[in-house]
Amino acid sequence: MSRYTPKKSDFHIICEGDTFEKIATKYGFKSAELKRINGMNKITRKDFGRRIALRKEAVCGIQGLVLDAERHPIRGIKYRICVQKLDATRKLPSSGTYDQKKEGKTGVDGLTVRIITESPRDLVDFWVWYPKEGWKLVRSGPSGYGERRITMLSPYVLVKAKTAPHEKKPGEIISPTMKEAPRYDPGKDVQVNPEGEVQAWWGKVSEKFGWRVKDTKTKEGKPVAVVTADGLDLSSLDHYTGEILSEKHFKDAADELGIEVALIKAINEVEAGSSGFMKIGKVTVPKILYERHKFHKFTNGKYTQDNPDLSYPTPYILKKGTYVKSTMKLKSISGEDVDFAYYKRYNKKTDKAEDAISGKQLLGEKVRASGVNTYAAGEENYKRLMRSQKLDKEAAYMCCSWGAFQILGEYATIMGYASAVDFGEKMSQSEAEQLKAFVLYCQKISPGIIPHMKDKNFAGIARAYNGPGYKDYNYDTKIENAYKKWSQK
Structure with missing residues (x-):
């Protein structure tokens, strides 16, 4: 059965005085069927203006x-x-x-x-x-x-490949172990379109992405099937200059904000650790954190139903968080209205305690697959970025936190960058560029953080910089401890 496209005639807008019996008579349906299709017993005043379905095929x-x-x-x-x-x-x-x-x-x-x-x-x-x-x-x-x-x-990858026996030559000893091939290195060879037969239909359509299988032979003439995965095409972010932060960089930034150098170093340490960059193969790229709820927001949820790991109404699940099940209306890619069930953070003021479930239970009981619904680390964030930019490149860059100070791409144009993509490319150049972005963020996005910095109000700094959930990660304590360390040097 092909996908059905609902028509305007498949629905009725409830007006004052309507009952299921009247609506059924008007359109020639049975009232019991209309109640069943719409999951309703009767029509009340609060339903006036609501759209109900006339045919089950539509909903x-x-x-x-x-x-x-x-x-x-x-x-x-x-x-x-x-x-x-x-x-x-x-x-x-x-x-x-x-x-x-x-x-x-x-x-x-x-x-x-x-x-x-x-x-x-x-x-x-x-x-x-x-x-x-x-x-x-x-x-x-x-x-x-x-x-x-x-x-x-699925947690697996399915490929179709041929196997063939390796004929043994006289006196030849075949090792029972197989030597693993070198790991794919995007810095050495960006294989966006590797050789071989594409396994996935989407790959056949685009001729760019997808697992491929190629039948070939080893140097010794033995038949072998080579399976090649999608490579991370990092060429657009391969701009690293190697310039690292100097004392002058920190001093200039501190003077512009009117705060201590030690405080900027403390925030840099907490947000980025040892560096705002990482290596994937031989390519040096900025550290990023992909936020699926941001991608959902910037694309109006149209990719959420089919891509819950990339787009979702709420952030990735935390084991120590508490959640409740909820539903919302979504617009699909084709523009259809879809009811979407999801888990949101528990609110003790509006949600029932008996409906609450812990993040640990959600992930442990696999109500939501852990690999899809947890935050990624390192290279995995780039895999999410690469997949989401196939759907909407600007939104994909907007939903990532970039570099040493983990600044969201959504603020790019307000800070003066041409776009989120332009911002991501600038963050790929050096830690000095990342520090400039931090100053711009404080001045144009969160000017309220500057007084907290001057007063050494670490809770205020963490709340302004990391949001109301800063306590979940003890950001205020971490910044305070790092500040004490750097102020003694």
Whole structure:
């Protein structure tokens, strides 16, 4: 079943005096069906102006998308989509039997068939066949209201490759161990389009990205299949000059802000550690931290449904955080309204304590896969940046914190840079450029931080620089301790 495009005639705007019976009579439907499709019993005054669906095809469609660890579609995966309908008491039956079942293999685009449920509250289970384990439940939950696509991310990469025996020559001894090939070095050879057959459909479309398999031979003439992954194309950020911060750099910045040199050094140490740069292969690039909730914000959530590791309404999950389940309306890439379920930070003023769940439980119980929903380190942040810039390059640069002082790209134009991409490229040049950005940030983005710096109000500094959640990481204590160290030198 192909993807359904809802039409204006599929919906009705509730007006004063409307009842399900009147609406059903007007359009020639049954009132019970309208109630079931919209998950409502009756219409009240608070529903005036609300849009309801007239046909289940418009809002009860659901489809699966299976991706590998590098977010490429996996074709040929055996799956089952099973549905349990709500009974007359609006509860799921306890028998565990399914009312609807579809089975098949994912297409070249990683998609399952699309099914239509009777109600947005019907339970939908997605099962996947594992060769060694058999059928495994990978997703279970309500169908939801709106045209939905459920993304299932595998921790593995599936490639199709041929194997062939290595003929043994007389007297030849074949080692039982295999020598590992040198790690791909983007500084030496940027292989954005390596040789070989593209494994993923998206790669075939773009001819740029995706795992590739090439049948070749070793120097000894032995047949071998070479599997090549996407390389990190860092050429646009390969501008490092090697210039490091000197005492003059620190003094000039401190004089411009009217604060002590030791304080700038303390903030630099807490935010960047030993340096604002790191190496990936032979390329020196600025340290970054990718923030998925920022990408969600800058792209209006249109990539969130299919890319939860890159775009999400809330930040990555912290083990010591507390969360509750919530839903929100999203606009999909095609402009359709989608109901999206997610986990947000628990608020004791507005949320019920019995609904709260700890971040440790969320990650430990794999309600949300830990690799998708936790902050990345080092090179992994660049993998997220490279993938998200395929969707929206400017937004991808805006949602990253850059360099020694971890300044968000979203502030780039306010600070005087041409764009977030321009800002990222400037941060790639030297720590001196990163220090200039810190001064601009204090002057144009957060001028309120300067009085706190002058007064040595470390809690005020941390709150202004790191946000209200600074205590989660003890930023105030870290800055104070680093300041004491540098003021003694």
